[in-house]
Amino acid sequence: MAVRVSNRDDPLLAAVLAFAPMWKAIASAGFRSQTMLYLLFSGGPDSVGLALALRSFARLAASPPSAGLRRFTPPALGRVGLTAALKFLSRPREIRLTLLHLNHQLRPTADEEEEWVRRFARRHGLCCVCERKDVATFARQKRTSVEDAGRILRYNLLQEKLEDDPTALGFTAHTLDDNAESVLYSLAQRAGIAGMLGIAPALHGRILRPFLFVRKQTILKELRRRRQKFLTDETNLLSDRPRTFLRHAVVPRMQDLNPKFLENALATCDNLRSYEGLFRWALSTVTEIAVAEDRRWRRTRPLPLLPELTWHAFAPDSWGQDIAGSLQVVLHHLLRSFGASLDWAVCARLAEEIRSSHGFRASGGPQITVEYHSPSGLLLIVRRGELEGCELGEGRTVLGSNLLQVERVRGERLRSAIRTLAASDFRVCFKGTPRLAGGEPGGGALYEAVFASNVAVPLQVRAAKRGDRVVLPSSQGSTKLSDVFINAKIPQSLRSNWPVVTNAEGKVLWLPGLLRSGEARVSGRARSGLRLSWEVQSS
Known part of the structure; x- marks a missing residue:
């Protein structure tokens, strides 16, 4: 025999049946004959109301009416949601609801509250899972508030159940009032547009909040009508925390200003959520x-x-x-x-x-x-990371993405190196349109210097230091390396890692891509020289 349940008589069930994200999630799971539901359950009025609504939904699904289904499915669902609801309720299906309760161990009454939750579950024929966590210790370890720590642990408990069963659905009992409080809190914290989106109706598509469109007062009124008891967290009655201050001192004043403040806040969140995709x-x-x-x-x-x-x-x-x-x-x-x-x-x-x-x-x-x-x-x-300098002997050295090679050259190889250097010596300059350092983009870059033959190896590669100076070419005196950077318009954030090549005594010979010391230049009449190539590999 079909169970006579009317959503006109049960506003809590009506809220669940009118919740389009739930039908979308059920359709995505393939309209299974058995569906597991998990509800985060504190024992407060909101979670008690949602537990009763989901239990009524399970009874309706187990024995749907043979006719008149449309009276359970409001047109506001839209065509997709309405089609999914009618298909799901077209034949009997099993829905198993499990209450998930986290004992925070914060109040002296925490154990009594856990026992009340167990009795509630037994009385209504529901499964119940209770876990105990030291929320205060967890909050200290994570350096967060007790409220945030409790939220993290509650959602961890729910997420574990959903991971065990990919077709299961999770529920939380957030209300229209909770959404308004969240928006006001985000506004006070300057949380940006993400905070102004409020509480999402569906989190990751599987954690659902069907009471998000229901006023807390509606839930309390229905529970009183049913003479259904619930737990009261006495700390929520005080205005000594940001959320409770908003709940008791701010939201009522906003409702005095506009009785539809809660609905308008949610509508604004929905509008912003529509723009979020565009953003x-x-x-x-x-x-x-x-x-x-x-x-x-x-x-x-x-x-x-x-x-x-x-x-x-x-x-x-x-x-x-x-x-x-x-x-x-x-x-x-x-x-x-x-x-x-x-x-x-x-x-x-x-x-x-x-x-x-x-x-x-x-x-x-x-x-x-x-x-x-x-x-x-x-x-x-x-x-920036740890600076890595090195010592260069003759041969090849790999330094990060750089390939360095030191070799003695003489005769035609020396003259060829000098001609190449004169024709293609690249100078880095961060001003205006960039000049290519290695020919084709992405081909890396080759910086070269040819030093006099009396320059001894090993050479040293290190970062520039405050007070470093370099002898200018053509006997023009010396200059500070900082002035070289300024003239080349090198960004300050790059200067600390710009390499300096020195001899064994620490005298600066070369700033790759910027300046070669006049002291280390080889003359055109020289018979031999020391060639250093600095190749930057393409990234």
């Missing part, structure tokens, strides 16, 4: 542009840098005025994509400096520098 597409498109630019810039400028430095670069000021107004949001997203992080205020300052063509540097995380280099228009993300 994600736009950010994904900009990210693709930045990644392509980064690849091109690094290939057209294969730099002779000491390991373990990695760098990325793109030119946001070349993307046009259409994106200028949203540059702060774009940069906040892009920097994370490249492994750096700046807060909103710093991103706003960076965006303003880019629009004004002014330089900018800031820390983007441990060993990470974010620099806007105005002469080239590049935004650089530079990650």
Whole structure:
């Protein structure tokens, strides 16, 4: 015999049956004859109400009416949801509901509450799984609040059950009130658009929140009508925490301002969620542009840098005025994509400096520098590691992505090396349009120097130091290495890993790609010399 259950008489069941994401999840699982449901159950009014609603849903599915199914399926479901609901209820199916309760061990009454949950499950013929966790200790270990720690552990419990059964569905009893509190809390924390989306109706498609469209007052009214008892967390009655302060002091005032505040907050979240896909597409498109630019810039400028430095670069000021107004949001997203992080205020300052063509540097995380280099228009993300210098004897040496070779040359080989150097000696300069350092993009780069024959090996390769000087060619005196970097417009974030080649006494002979010391230059009449090639492998 069909069970007489009407969603007109049961507003809690009606909320479950009108929840389109549930029918979508059931359809995705293939309309199975048996479905496992898991509900995070605290024993509070919301979870008690949802447990009763899901139990009614299980009874309806086990013995659906032979006619009049449409009275259980509201038109608001839409054609896809309505079709799925009618198909699922077209024949008897088994739904097994399990309550998941986490004993937080935070209150003296925690064990009594766990026992109440067990009795509730037995009374209503439901399965029940109770776990005990030391939430306070977990919160200290994770350096988070007790509230967040409890949430993590509860969802871990639910996720374990869903992983064991890929066709099972999970439920939480978040309400319309909870969503409004979440939005207000995010607004207070400046959480950005992600926080303003509120609570998702369906998390990962399998954790469902059918009461998200139901006021808490509606649930309480129905439980009172049924004379159904529930647990009360006394800490939720005090306004001494951010969430409870919003619940008792802010939300009621907002409802005084507009009685439909809760519904309007949810509608705003839905509207923003509709735009979220567009935002994600736009950010994904900009990210693709930045990644392509980064690849091109690094290939057209294969730099002779000491390991373990990695760098990325793109030119946001070349993307046009259409994106200028949203540059702060774009940069906040892009920097994370490249492994750096700046807060909103710093991103706003960076965006303003880019629009004004002014330089900018800031820390983007441990060993990470974010620099806007105005002469080239590049935004650089530079990650520094442990500097690795080395000693160069005759022969080949591998240094990170660099291949170094030292050899004695004489006769025609020496003259050929001098001619090649005179014709193709590349100078790195970060100003304006990039000049290719190795011919075809992606082909790497070859930097060369030919020193006088009296230069002894081994040579030393190290990072530039404060106070380093180099003798200029043609007896023009000497200059500080810092001035060489400034004249070549080298970004400050790259200078600490720019290599310096010295002799055994520490005298600077060469800055690859920038300057060869006048003291170490070989004359055209020399019979022999010392050739050093520095090849940057393509990335």
